[in-house]
Amino acid sequence: MLGNLFTYTIHLHGTLAANATGNIKLPVAASLISVAACGSNANNGLLDVGTSADRDGILSAVDIGDSNTPTEYDRADWDGALATAGDPYHFDKGSILAWDLDYDGASGTAAANVTLTLTFLEG
Incomplete structure (x- = not known):
């Protein structure tokens, strides 16, 4: 944890x-502030x-990054039915x-060696 x-x-x-x-069941109240994802190949x-009630309610069908370069999405990018952009x-x-x-x-x-990183702000 960082702060x-x-x-x-x-x-x-x-x-x-x-x-x-x-x-992922969250152990504390928290706000999702960014999602980063990539594969090791062009994919x-x-x-x-x-x-669990709306599996694409925050981000819907967004591209993951290619060749170990993550694509990062933050609150300005939220496009699902549950979220408000910004x-x-x-x-x-x-x-x-x-x-x-x-x-x-x-x-x-097909994507290879995919890494997802979800960043939260506790509280």
Whole structure:
């Protein structure tokens, strides 16, 4: 933890052959302030971020970065039905952040060695 900031990092090793999903139960109340994602190759991966009730409610089908260069999204980029662009998305303690990765977009190049980093502000 860095001051009131903390991160969750997820790494998916190897070339993906199927979509991936995950859920994180937050141990404290926190606001999501940024999402960064990339693969180690040039890829067509797409990422959704939301809640267990609306899995693309914060970010919907955004590109992940290529060749180990993360694409970063922050509150100005939130485009899901649950979020307001420009406002950090707030989670209560015990809420679930959900993410889905479409490994190859619309049958494009599969992502490899994907890393997701979610940054939160506690409180």
